[in-house]
Amino acid sequence: MTASSNQELRFLDEATLSALKELIELLEKSSLSSVRYEQEISGVRHSVELSKRAKDSKFLGNIDPSSFCGPEPVKEQILSSSEGSVRQDTLYWVRSPLVGTAYVALKPGADPLVKAGDQVTVGTPLLIIEAMKVMNIIKSPVSGRVKEVRFADGHPVEYDEQLLGIDTQA
Structure with a gap:
């Protein structure tokens, strides 16, 4: 003691x-x-x-840390989008760094920060995740074209959930 x-x-x-x-x-x-x-x-x-x-x-x-950590294996498949098809292996997935509520705009009713088809560069604000009353701006870690948005405005997101697919070859 x-x-x-x-x-x-x-x-x-x-x-x-x-x-x-x-x-x-x-x-x-x-x-x-x-x-x-x-x-x-x-x-x-x-x-x-x-x-x-x-x-x-x-x-x-008895827990093996590798069973829940590490990169997701890349599966080559064709995704359909508004701009035609894109190969899965050229997409960079922006993942949620925390659990919270995702928003597409800085304030309700405002234009979305990005949408499918937008060109982004490193550092471009993509979305906001609110966690414990703190608004966290998620910025793009890569340059490319946003091909897929996998979250709904104002809905909860989980840690490590795929939020946006950015085609780094575009």
């Missing part, structure tokens, strides 16, 4: 602190993930919850 946790536990007597130390040792040796100790003193209920650190968890050790 640290000095700050001792101050937080000042309502406990030495016998109770000793019992808590034993509980900590038992918790470390057992398969339990947490233990809660409650005590009522003068009509006031005090509780202490002890839990294992995440690095000790059996659940985290």
Whole structure:
């Protein structure tokens, strides 16, 4: 226990602190993930919850990070668009960097920042994602022509979701 946790536990007597130390040792040796100790003193209920650190968890050790990270494999297919067909392998997908609500314009009723068919350069504002009341402007990381828009204005988007397809060969 640290000095700050001792101050937080000042309502406990030495016998109770000793019992808590034993509980900590038992918790470390057992398969339990947490233990809660409650005590009522003068009509006031005090509780202490002890839990294992995440690095000790059996659940985290079995996850393979490559199963949810990394680039999506490129599949060559023909997509139809308003300007004819474009090969999938020439599209750069702008992905959502966070979970939030996507907007096509800077304010309601304004013209969209970009739409299918628009030419963009590096740094061109593409869309806005609102997350926790903060408006995040997403800018183009590549130059090309916007071929596909895969989100609806004012609708939620997920992390890493494909939002815009930009043809880098156009």
